[in-house]
Amino acid sequence: MKYSQHIGIFAAFLLILSCFIPWIETPIDHKILNGINGYISESITFGKQYIAHTFFSGIAILLFLSSKVISKRINIFICFLNLSWAIKNFILFSFCRPECPIVKPGLYLIVFFAITMQIMSFLPTLKKNNN
Numbered sequence: 001m002k003y004s005q006h007i008g009i010f011a012a013f014l015l016i017l018s019c020f021i022p023w024i025e026t027p028i029d030h031k032i033l034n035g036i037n038g039y040i041s042e043s044i045t046f047g048k049q050y051i052a053h054t055f056f057s058g059i060a061i062l063l064f065l066s067s068k069v070i071s072k073r074i075n076i077f078i079c080f081l082n083l084s085w086a087i088k089n090f091i092l093f094s095f096c097r098p099e100c101p102i103v104k105p106g107l108y109l110i111v112f113f114a115i116t117m118q119i120m121s122f123l124p125t126l127k128k129n130n131n
Contacts, residue, residue, distance in 0.1 A: 001123045008064045008079075008120030012057040015082070015113035019050035021106040023089075027099045034106060035089075044097070049089050053110065056082035060117060072124040079114070079121040086114035 001007075019035030026033070031040060035053060038046030056078055063075035090111050094103050 001120075002125065004120045004123035005064045005125050008117050009061050011113045011116040011120065012061050012064070015086075015110060015117065016050070016054050016057050018106050018109040018113060019053055021109070022104040023107040023110075024093050024101040024103055026101055032104070033093065033101075035110070046092065049085075052085050053082065056085065057117070060121070064120075067127060069126065072121070072126070075121045075124075076118075079118045083111075083114040083118045086110045 021034060022032045023034045025031070026040060029040070033040070033046065035050035036048060038049060040046075060075055060078050060082060063071045063078060066072075090107055093107055094101065
C-alpha cells in the first residue's frame, strides 16, 4: 500500500491518545479508569498502562519512518508486542470481579489502533533497486 506507513504512524499517535480517554467505569464507586489512572483500591491497582503503549508506539513510529528492511522486520515484532499489551489490557480491565465494569470506548480503541498498526507493519513501503 502506498500510505501504509502514514496510516501506521497515525494509528500509533491515536493509540497514545486513547490512553487518556476513559476505558472502564466501576459500578460500585463510579470510578473512571484509563491508561493513566488504574487505581481502584489498595487491593486492586492496574498501574499506569500508558507507559508501555507510549514506549512501543514511539519505537514503532521511528521504525515506520525508517526505510531499511531490517527496521521493517523489527517493526512487525514491536507492533505485535503493542497488540499483545492492548489485548492484555482489554482482558484485564473488562474482567468481572465482584461486578462487571462498564466498558467505555477507549478500551476498544486501543485494541483497534493496535490491530491497525500491526496490519500496517505487514505492508511496508520499500524502495526498489534498478540494478
